[in-house]
Amino acid sequence: MTPGTRIEHDAFGPVEVPAERYWGAQTQRALAVFTIGTEYFPPCLLHAFGLQKMAAARANLRCGALDAERADAIERAAAELSRGRFDADFPLTIWQTGSGTQTNMNANEVVANRANELLGQPRGGKSPVHPNDHVNASQSSNDSFPTVMHIAATLEIQQRLLPALAVLRDSLADRTQAFRGVVKIARTHLMDAVPMTVDQAFDAFTRQVDLGMERVAGTLPRLRVLPQGGTAAGTGLNAPPGFDTAFCEELSRLTATAFVPNPSKFEGMGVHDALVEASGALNTLASSLIKMANDLRLLGSGPRCGLGELRIPDDGLTSSIMPGKRNPTIAEVLVQAGLQVMGNHVTVTMANASGNFELNVAKPLLIHNLLQSIRVLADAVRVFALRLVAGLELNHERLAANVENALLAVTVLNPVLGYDRVAAIVREALASNRGPREAAVSLGLISAEDYDRHVDAAAMAAPHGLSALRQEPSGTSGRG
Template sequence: MTATRIEHDAFGPVEIPAGRYWGAQTQRALGVFDVGTERFPVCLLHAFGLQKIAAARANARCAALDAALAESIATAAGELSRGLFDDHFPLTIWQTGSGTQTNMNANEVIANRANELLGQPLGTKSPVHPNDHVNASQSSNDSFPTVMHIATAMELTQRLVPSLTVLKDALEDRARAFADAAKVARTHLMDAVPMTMGQAFEAFAWQANSGIARLKDALPRLLLLAQGGTAAGTGLNAPENFDVFFCEEIGKLTGLPFEPHPCKFEGMSGHDALVELSGALNVIATSLIKMANDIRWMGSGPRCGFGELVVPNDGLTSSIMPGKRNPTIAEVVAQAAMQVAGNHVTVTMAGASGNFELNVAKPVLIHGVLQSIRILADSARVFAGRLVAGLEVDRERLEANLGNALLSVTALNPVLGYDKVARITRTAVERRIAPREAAVELGYLSAEAYDRLVDPLRMARGKS
């Protein structure tokens, strides 16, 4: 039989597993919100630890909390921020739309741990009380959105942007390596004029770099914090300068230049900054699907497909076809990006769920944003290291394709005119011969003149 302890709240006694640091409100919530298994990522829990440290120290600076008590809270919250209490957050994301239960979970864990450090048993609420002290000058309504912004800004700057930079660099490296590898371009999935494989990877690198720029463009709005707005945005029960001191303290902890939101009503009732960011994440997901699928197609075969790219071996194979090599990493990246696109729909709907002075879909909104950031960051890193960096081109295949490419004759338009070039193309198709042979047979050009005028690399650089 599991040992328990008894804690009390406004509704009476509650039985709690003895070794757990959460309190009565969290335990009650476990019995009310019995929905799903989806949990907040630990980065959000760790951000709560940082938020409670900053709030305690800001309260002490405002003389709203005894300095010694504030530091005991900061010590316990520091342990939370370092992951020591991840297992003491049992609630799923399916809870009150303000995130009140997870805020109270944090308050209770920190209060119990602070009291333990001060020599008191769990559940005493003295000398540190979860509401009166850990949650002093705060409401779930301003603390949860503040934590949403802190966690998102940190994940963005410390995880996603670095991973996308690694991918951008890998794509640029392949662009340089393939700069002289002429290939057939494709439009409408059909053969077009010559280009280089390097140019294809330049396009990918541009997409990755643009994604980084979009994230950086969204960051300033994420650095505005609602903390200090308390229940509805008015700042009721928060001392003067609490929001300023809070941002100074959280800035020291994170190294990020957070500032008080100049309109805390907006920071609590609407989450446009997070919806904006989710839009940028959706664009990045779109870009990654494009890259992954193009690489899959160009590497298809290797004998009976395009076979232009040589996909590195990942050591995996078919369950029935020995030695079969599949573009597994590209498929993983595409699937992760699809999830991000789905998350953006959820984030959009959640962002639109601000009713008067409070958005009431915060938990599902931040769950979607943080999941998107994490899987995009992981995908970009794996894509770069396990696929892009190891890609090579099959130059023999590229040369064979170019020799048979009908639309290379586009370079002859200024010399022969559209109609004669069209006849070369038609003859090559009907006779199943190369366009060079058709041009010579029709008497339009000598073989030497054709080779001089139809130069794939010159054409790829826009020169006829």
Template sequence: MSKNSPLQARTEQDAFGPVEIPAERYWGAQTQRALTVFQVGEERFPAEVIHAFGLQKIAAARANRRLDALPPDLAEVIEAAASEVRAGLFDQHFPLPVWQTGSGTQTNMNANEVIANRANQMLGQPLGTRAPVHPNDHVNRSQSSNDSFPTVMHIATALAVRDRLQPALAVLRAALEDRATVFADVVKIGRTHLMDAVPMTMGQAFDAFARQIGHGIDRLEATGPRLRSLPQGGTAVGSGLNAPAGFDVAFCEEASRLSGLDFTPNPSKFEGMAAHDALLEVSGALNVIAASLIKIANDIRFLGSGPRCGLGELILPDDGLTSSIMPGKRNPTIAEVVVQVAFQVIGNHATISAAAASGNFELNVAKPVLLHNLLQSIRLLADVAQVFAQRMIQGIEVDRRRLKSNVDNALLRATALNPILGYDKVVEITVKALRDDVTPRDACIALGFLSAEDYDRHVGTGP
């Protein structure tokens, strides 16, 4: 890479005139102009977007070469430069904020310029020459920002789901399934309306949690066919102007080889560029997962509340953190992190919904904010699922003494006697047990409804 001092500058020319660019930077005139225009916020696209652009430009160069739309020597050097972008070697040369043109044009041009400059450098030319490799004529050949950016949105999302989120959710589901097995014989009192109900097992509670996460994984997988349908080849408005026949098929074949995912051409490029329903569908699946996590985390922290004055049925692992004023206090911090992440994902889904609805005629013009929020949701859910599984779920134990006491004293265990005594007599049992502060077993015997042996036979000790 260039050894020029950061204080030096080079001058590049574009359609609007000369532009000064820091000499050591690989971006070009359009990126530099955008830097002076979009001075909004500090949010930047994560590296995975830049790497996905590298993959997209490799696939485009290969497709152009296959279709004789690019000379082999130029296609080869573009692919080599784009491969370095995909590998993360040029992340620092993508400085633009998320807050830019709604088509993502500036980030697409950023990629075109970096790859063109690096390709020319590989051919022995200085940065800024725009020859023999031109950012628009060659790196962007057969493409438009309007089809390339949404294609990158799909690629980056599909890779993040496959490589990051699905494995993390699988770890969480496995941890919950393990606790369901370990607690299969541990009887607890179920609760409805936050009040005591009839018995069940702690294993059944954890099995329900595991199934929620499993259904979340299934919902994510169900979005796959539409997520892997790419609009590349639509160019400016979806008609494919300036792209050779078969470019969409060739591109998807190359993208599939590069990624290991089965990408297919969207049969309606107009739909893929003007609407982002497939990405909204992914966010919807994430929204359900977030809601599931809130339910699971809240149940666990309430069941573990105490240690002496709460429910105290679960023993939560110690994370080593405590209160700033109350010595030795232990809090369910991991569960609180899970809930906060879920709140963020639910909020992101609202933003993504509004952004996905922002297609005006042939182009959605809220692509950057949609992608930013979607990838943040994926990243946060993946991270928190791992932390939840490893720092809390795997270490949870039960307080068998507390559970036995709760079960023995639970009034509504007597519900099992409805078929034997009838509803009204069971009401008498529960009222007497509550009034006299005795177990329903003792109340039933005192009322003369059943002997101790008959009570135990009908009610038992299980759920």
């Protein structure tokens, strides 16, 4: 035996395992087989396994499949797993059997070895707690791994993503209030349009986040439906009656989240449509956030040669060659996170389509991408809210100058002069490099006094503008 190792046995014989590690023979064999990549499951999935093994131990005790001593030891060991004690004892990458069998067995072995320690026995002996017979009692990797997928996704959305989005929504709402009534020029097709207010733009951003939160939260009822109890193929072979219900009740107590049994274990194990739905909501959210981040960095572009209507807070970073240059790095990070989520959604969609008959066999890849999407969005959103949005300020001078020089403010004269005469004002202003007021008066289409009475940018930015309020008396509009 190699120094620093212990001998464990599985169905194929003895295996040397590092003495200080809690994993066992099947994990060690898998390490030698799956020498692929460096992509590991995030800690939240490992901690979800701890919750799953705790709930299973409680349910097995209730159903008579485990005695109290073993159930208690398994629960205590699994609780440590759920709190992160054994993160370093999960050495396998996501590139493994498509059912996630190796990581489920990794969890079984870690919990069994720790449970035996708690009962005064050495690691590796499989007595009195056996990883398959006791920790995995009434379970299969085929129903346990997708159950863990659902647990991890649900808790990450509830505890990480939705709170981060709430911070962003509140930051945007605060800026909306702070910028209320400040007039700016809208842009369509990247070109000058008609007047609006800054708070109207930020209200749209706030609404985007609110709807994104609704879409994401709307996937949770399906994520909380678990296939646990289906065991190998969905029939529940070797699981006692009522195990699925007892499992969900115990898990709900552990997590303060209402998980329920899937009435069709075959659906819950063969396909993962609920996870694709969640990824789709993240994909929609990502596209929304990318648009928002790009708008803010363009509006803050400059400081001298860009749009410069917003002042983006300094992040303390600069260029490697241009001294003092400030860049909208936080917005760029959010854009990159959103692009990653979009790519992940393609992978999640294809992974879900890759099952055959009663089992999806791309589970590790699917959940790795989904959890990454949740994590990078949550982290990027929180940083974006706190380090960029919360510190945004307006460049009032630039905004006022843009409003003063805006050609398309004359759109409000359409009901007064007609479309063609207003178009003539715009052409003249552009050709002569004059403001629209001067051009309109020089063409003899309207007096300066009447122009000022009609072309009120702040009033135009109000809902419905002035079109229904300031009609010329009959016979004075100049229409032909």
